[in-house]
Amino acid sequence: MSSSPSFGLLALAAVLLALNLAQHGSLAATVGPRVIVVGAGMSGISAAKRLSEAGITDLLILEATDHIGGRMHKTNGPATPVDMVVDYYKFDYEFAEPPRVTSLQNTVPLATFSDFGDDVYFVADQRGYEAVVYYLAGQYLKTDDKSGKIVDPRLQLNKVVREIKYSPGGVTVKTEDNSVYSADYVMVSASLGVLQSDLIQFKPKLPTWKVRAIYQFDMAVYTKIFLKFPRKFWPEGKGREFFLYASSRRGYYGVWQEFEKQYPDANVLLVTVTDEESRRIEQQSDEQTKAEIMQVLRKMFPGKDVPDATDILVPRWWSDRFYKGTFSNWPVGVNRYEYDQLRAPVGRVYFTGEHTSEHYNGYVHGAYLSGIDSAEILINCAQKKMCKYHVQGKYD
Template identity: 85%
Template sequence: MDSLPNGPSSPVDMVVDYYLYDYEYAEPPRVTSLQNAVPQRTFSDFGDDVYFVADQRGYESVVHYLAGQYLNTDDSGNVADPRLQLNKVVREISYSSSGVTVKTEDGSVYQADYVMVSASLGVLQSDLIQFKPQLPKWKILAIYEFDMAVYTKIFVKFPKRFWPEGKGREFFLYASTRRGYYGIWQFEKQYPDSNVLLVTVTDKESRRIEQQSDNQTKAEIMEVLRNMFPDQDVPDATDILVPRWWSNRFYKGTFSNWPIGVNRYEYDQLRAPVERVYFTGEHTSEYYNGYVHGGYLAGIDSAEILIDCAQNQMCKYHVQGKYD
């Protein structure tokens, strides 16, 4: 492949490049740091196999199971713990050397000795939560050093199947002159007879699509599919699901990505507490950022840091030098 600043220029080379990089990191290789991408620790530590979640209970069943390990549940196994406050939008966190105060959108006020902030990197980069006093400059810089990428899986339902099936036919690539333009398609191997296609878009295309109507997106998709299958009778889609992670104020993107120039130093700063305010989330996972298991493992690590301070008075958090 040619090595132009923006990557390969021919449609076929570009979609292959996109499949190898953007499809995993949600941003092109020209902005992604190799330090965090090679080796890809998720695959080297847990294996190359990738599975699609087809459980009828949904992904949230995993969250409910984990929550049930430490929160009180009712006779049916559902979480019913008065300490868990749902549908509360945190808008302000005031902190000092003696404690924290959290205020929510509905006017509720909560006092605590410490607070753990698990909001996404995108939310931290937005104005949803106000910190009082303002976070120190080094912390703000660390938050903005990282990218909040956008990764969109669009599901499209049809009245009938018109695409080929069989072994080795789960993925199809669409070679466009525009990078990432409806390039990666998956056919519903996991949902037989559902007549659903899945197309993944990222980055600029995700942001563009989020700002247009679903009908416009559907029309673009139909044009692409009829170009992909010119000899088939491609019917109009009957339904479409377009997630809008970037537009949602509670996410402001899908997951974090390490840009060029970022290393362990900025990561340590991103995870570092500020007085009694602690931080966690997939963006604070050194090796698995961008993945659910990264958020889970980072939560354990961050909780241990907080517990060391609260119970053992071991409150010093070491940030290794940038070039150490």
Template identity: 95%
Template sequence: MDKRTGLENGGLYDEHYVQKRIDRVDNVEESGKKLTGTFHTSGRDDMSVLAMQRLYDQVMGLAAKFKHGEQIKHVQMVVYTISQPNGPATPVDMVVDYHKYDYEFAEPPRVTSLQNTVPLPTFSDFGDDVYFVADQRGYESVVYYLAGQYLKADKSGKIVDPRLKLNKVVREISYSPNGVTVKTEDNSVYRADYVMVSASLGVLQSDLIQFKPQLPAWKVVAIYQFDMAVYTKIFVKFPKKFWPQGKGREFFLYASSRRGYYGVWQEFEKQYPDANVLLVTVTDEESRRIEQQSDNQTKAEIMGVLRKMFPGKDVPDATDILVPRWWSDRFYRGTFSNWPIGVNRYEYDQLRAPVGRVYFTGEHTSEHYNGYVHGAYLAGIDSAEILINCAQKKMCKYHVEGKYD
């Protein structure tokens, strides 16, 4: 079979061929970093990641026509061959592109901002090593540890502070120059001088919480301009292993002619020995589609893919499957935010800005680390300082710089 058309029904691609595709994508990203370094910090020069890919292809086509020694001004680019204007078109190119961008941002390159994701501040500031968190306690333990620093707890560490109200669904927030009133679904009413809203961007974009009076137009527009992405990690358990194991084989990719179709796989022999569990990640439209079908249908699709990936293996039926439904859950309405093309620092500042006595926080308000847990943590500190400056120091004016300042 022609290696450009795919081995969708079984077989491994030539390692040298695949490495060349990976190297090409890495080269384009490195040159993209140089390009964003020339952009105005306001974001006015921004473009999508896909636009950058198209631009490289076009520029290199033009560069080939220039004689040796001639220069193309204002261009710092390398070759990235894209045979179609909508991005990589072959199965290998699509899954490599998906692994590079969608697997990180949960949305395709056509909507993701280049300036705000390349280079990615999280990797630039903390390193690009990625680790799987296998701690059985999960992130919840971090939340309870932090809460225990200022809320009353018993000897076992369990929080018993009467001020903490759990399992309350906020449905209405009323605000005025004199204070705020919060009403919950069970008809409880809470009054305070200020309120900090930490609901996800997806919830803010839904009708779960009603603000009275309605939030001003500039705030609503900022909320709806930002993207709430959907990122789904599906765990599948089997009675035995049939997949590659050992060093350098933790991840494997399925190069489908359908972009994003069960493409990125991970095995857990190191984290959970003998668990016989595989993880497959889907995002965006595939996540929404899968959330709306039964787990049995999803399991059947997964088994079809795995039997194509390992045609010579005895692939048993999965014994269990876990399909998170972040998008369908009214308390999340997605997984994390992604910075889209068309939103610059001006709109971001509006997204974070308080409205009267209503303050906002969450990973989507993190200036550099939106979409990440550490972004949520640091944003909480920033938002708390903004509120404290107003409540205690009467420094209540939040400055939003002009769109192109």
């Protein structure tokens, strides 16, 4: 018996549908919204993990660089100078900006130390701090059994997002290589500095209240400069891990740290600079920076034979278009109202990142927790139809 033309067309349609679903396995395997996550730093990976746990597994993570981990990176007015460096150690060394611009509302007491203790540890794991992010990603993204590398097609590296179009019906994301991706929602985990730059264009433009909130917070610059020497010339032993350089110039190579405990016989020193000094140093050569540092060290240890550093590493967070700074800081004048606006979604566009963490902004655990919080906001809308985000009044 021959089949009717209508039956043949239906069969053909069924075959085409099956082929289409086979090419988009995640769509076939799940029922639910499709979400694009912009950025594979701690907050983006954390948000995608929480979405996946909630059953939203049709994910696409677009990362601008060639690795996950975001800003994690590894590489094989006092009266006297003493008062100034102590003041710098208490404020700038923690918040990357001077106390004249740092709001006490989010810093006294500092929630991170109140909740987790006063101890500060330097990560000496050879795998780098980003191993934590890889561990989280490996809980929901497919990895190669032998190498442990992430091979899940839902993670796309070297995809620089340049445009996000959004409407009541969905979102479209365009990358620098002219690839276009469509979804129901987008989660933007780009840094505050990137949001303040013109790297990502939103169409239509973000509403005025959102833009104002983005620019009311600071993107600080915090630079750890590493130097390797042929031998040690600095004090060692218990209680001598840190030492300060007292200068009449605020923040001029003021806070030093040695790593004999973490890396025996490595002969490595770390000096931290922030804010204006960070920006100045990023614009000069490493050789110029090394010359300035050697001059400082020889003033600090006048009775020692201080050899020239054999190697120097100067991170450039501010100059990097994918970061535009190191971490966010709450300036004077902002409170919970601006914070709520900063992390509030705009239609189908959601926001996450350490800058959206109310208590732990500037820290990795802040990024991790903000990813979970922002994912919950999206989940409430996508699965429970609870899409209204409440922003309290400025003085409520």
